[in-house]
Amino acid sequence: DNVKEKAMVKLKEVKAKSEDSGSKARQYLDGLLKIPFGIYKNEPMLSIMRGIKTDFNNIAALIEKHNSSYLSSKKEYTCIEIYKHIHNIQDKYIPQLQKKQLKKLKELFCKGKRDTIVANICYINGIIKKYDLKFTKLCHSGKKNNYMRDNMKLFLQQTKDNKLIFGEMQKRFPTEFQLGVEKHLNSYIDTINVKWANINNNMTRINTTLNNAIHGHTTAKRQLKRIIGQWINGKQTGYCFGFEGPPGVGKTSLAKNGLSQCLLNDTDNTHRPFAFIPVGGSCNGSTLSGHNYTYVG
Numbered sequence: 001d002n003v004k005e006k007a008m009v010k011l012k013e014v015k016a017k018s019e020d021s022g023s024k025a026r027q028y029l030d031g032l033l034k035i036p037f038g039i040y041k042n043e044p045m046l047s048i049m050r051g052i053k054t055d056f057n058n059i060a061a062l063i064e065k066h067n068s069s070y071l072s073s074k075k076e077y078t079c080i081e082i083y084k085h086i087h088n089i090q091d092k093y094i095p096q097l098q099k100k101q102l103k104k105l106k107e108l109f110c111k112g113k114r115d116t117i118v119a120n121i122c123y124i125n126g127i128i129k130k131y132d133l134k135f136t137k138l139c140h141s142g143k144k145n146n147y148m149r150d151n152m153k154l155f156l157q158q159t160k161d162n163k164l165i166f167g168e169m170q171k172r173f174p175t176e177f178q179l180g181v182e183k184h185l186n187s188y189i190d191t192i193n194v195k196w197a198n199i200n201n202n203m204t205r206i207n208t209t210l211n212n213a214i215h216g217h218t219t220a221k222r223q224l225k226r227i228i229g230q231w232i233n234g235k236q237t238g239y240c241f242g243f244e245g246p247p248g249v250g251k252t253s254l255a256k257n258g259l260s261q262c263l264l265n266d267t268d269n270t271h272r273p274f275a276f277i278p279v280g281g282s283c284n285g286s287t288l289s290g291h292n293y294t295y296v297g
Helices: 002-016 023-034 045-066 079-110 114-130 145-158 163-170 181-213 218-233 251-261
Strands: none
Touching: 002 023, 045 079, 045 181, 045 218, 079 114, 079 145, 079 163, 079 181, 114 145, 114 163, 163 181, 181 218, 181 251, 218 251
């Protein structure tokens, strides 16, 4: 609205004045028309964290269906919370889920009368034959129920780490298990870990780029990395960078060879363009190069 209001003022100024006197207003309007309003470019590196949060929200929703008390329900998680939860899910939740599923499978396969147990034995033998497992087929002819139950428990225990076989065993009781929960959790976690590695690689590259641009200036480089880190994790608000120091210390080098090359396109790895506009100092300190204004005193 402010831009529209100012543009209308400039348009009235162009109409009211002659061509010579209204040149600045006309230049303003010409420049305004060249701006591609409504067209935005999302930096690939700065949108990774958004994808991580989306994947983790899917994990949280999946866990909440089965164990609502494991994760505290929140609208948005910080990157530190996501990092901690991912490790807890990998190290604790998934192993606990596997133990519960194994225990439940043993109970379901061993439950029932002889006819049910024999049918379960035949189902297991069918899996052994289908996947050509190096496991002796279970015998049921003339065997007691306890013997068959022990053999089924042994088979389940020895094949618990085989995801394919374990999934086939769960299909025997489709109403008792939410099939694919562990698979989906691992898939989301693998995707998040890849994105974490991508962020770490980008930050390493940025650190190398800044160090190659100029020697020293550790504090200035740290501030730049903090701002980029905030862009990755938080709000991507605009910043105006100001480099202060005497001539020759590397202000322009840090901007040209460092900051402008930190963000790269994901297609061709080209960096951001750098334009140098000299403001004063070319002839004397009171003249702005390329402008009509002269400051005295």
